[in-house]
Structure formats: C-alpha cells, structure tokens
Amino acid sequence: MSYKDFVAEDRRLVILKLLEEDPGGSHNHAVLQEALRRWGHTVSRDVVKSDLAWLAEQALVSVQLVGDGDPYHVATITDRGCDVATGAATVPGVKHPRRRA
Template sequence: MELEKFMKEDQRLVILRSLQEMPGYEANESIIDCCLDGWGHRVSRDAVRMHLSWLEEMALVSLRDLGDYKIATLTGRGEDVATGQAVVPGVKRPRAQ
C-alpha cells in the first residue's frame, strides 16, 4: 500500500511539473497521459482523470470540459506546489534543484 501511495504522489507531481512547461500552463488529458508515460508512469486514461479531479479539488489545477476530454490549467497554488514553495499532502514534494 505504501508503494501505491508513493506512486500516486509522484504522478501528481509529474502532472503539475508538466503543466509548468506547457504554453499557457495548460494541456489536455491526452498530453498529460503522454507526459506521465515519459516519466515512467504507464497509467490508464481513467487514472489521469482521477488525478486531475483530485488536483482540482485541492485547487492545484482548474479543469474545463471539452466534450469527451478535459483541459487542465495550472493554478498559482499548483505552481507553488510544483516548485516546492508549498506542500500539499498527497503530492510528492520535489527535490531541491
């Protein structure tokens, strides 16, 4: 169970950090899925959606529905968590650079 918790926390951090690199700090769930895959997290689209919903509940991203998919936009609070300036339980804290 501890490994599962660690994996979820790391996946959420990868999502936030990926959004930092995107133009306009936003991406659709397909791009986010590719980013996770690129960092070694092969997860289902359903898992991506669950992470995005959780991140929205924590006010780390905002979501827009566009028919069959969602667009996630990084919030200021989400950027603070991605850079380690704020801590949210459930998101891995990044290492110092």
C-alpha cells in the same frame, strides 16, 4: 505510506510540473497521459482523469471539459499548483520536488 500512495504522489507532482513548465500552463488528459508514460508512469486515461479531479479538489488545477460524448479534460495549473510544483508550498498527497542543483 504504501507503494501505491508513493507512486500516486509522484505522478501528481509530474502532472503539476508538466503544466507548470508549459507556457500556457494547460494540457488535456491525453497529452498528459503520454507525457506521464515518458516519465515512467504508464497509466490509463481514467487514472489521469482521476488525478486531475483530485488535483482540482486541492485547488492545484482547474479542469474544463471540452467536446461532446467522451470530452477531453483540459487542466490548467493554478497559482497554488505552481507553488507546489516548484516546492514553494506543500500539499499532502503530492510529492515534494527535489531541489535543483
């Protein structure tokens, strides 16, 4: 596995964990971008949008476009996404979380 793939897997797990820990299970790409930065992943909004599209293809999130022009991508975690975020399920392309002590 390349370093780039390793980082992408970790970033996708962080996105799922952020959504899973939110009471509403939902955030827009701008909020996720800032939260990712705080977790050590400084990436563009395009990278976040691409990750959300990839996660949606895997049925881990649903994405709704909100607004006109350059719409916000609002991601909502699915039940399957919650399972992956907590380690109950595994999906290639998403890092498996470490067990909590």
